[in-house]
Amino acid sequence: MPAASRGFDGGKKVNDRKRHIVADTRGLLLTVLVTAACVTDREAGGTLLERARQRHWRITPVRAGGGCAGSLVDLARDVLRIALNVVRRTDDTAGFMVLPKRRPVERTFAWLVRSRCLARDCGTRTDISEAVIRWSMTMVMSRRLARRAR
Incomplete structure (x- = not known):
């Protein structure tokens, strides 16, 4: 992997990447961004929201994780005209918990990781990783359509 896709996450050196997505309420992929592990959710969120606004101009309410709080909320509201709602977990929760x-x-x-090529990302470029994510989501959607056609 090239040095540009390597980084630190939480003080720990990792050779991995982060995948950031925007999905609709049915879980269908709208926008994807793959970054080095050292890029924070807040930094990637600005780019991701700009992509979402360009491709889906009618999108207004967006929910994001707790890592996207702060200046990203102001950017979304003032520049992109998107209502960004940050979904936070409660302090008394221990370990991982999926927020409703x-x-x-x-x-x-979870649907995307079922694709073998995404379970172990060995690519060297982030744009190719994004294309593989879109391709995997295309497979998920085409399987759904094939099931309904029967």
Whole structure:
């Protein structure tokens, strides 16, 4: 992997990438962004929301995780005219827990990881990783359509 796609996440060196997506309420992929692990959710969120606004100009309410709080909410409201609602977990929760309003995104990630090429991302370029994610989602959607046609 090239140095541009390597980074640190939480002080720990990783050779992995982060996948950021925007999905609709049914879990269908709208926009994808793959970044180095050192890129924060807040930094990637600005680029991701700009892509979402360009491709889906009618999108207004968007829910995001707790890592997207702060200046990203102001950017979404003032520049992109998107209502960004940050879904936070409660302080008394220990370990991982899927938040009800983030379930469509988590479910989409689960569908995508079932694709073998995404289970172990060995690509060297982020744009190719994004294309593979779109291709995997195309397979998920075409299987759904084939089931309905029967």
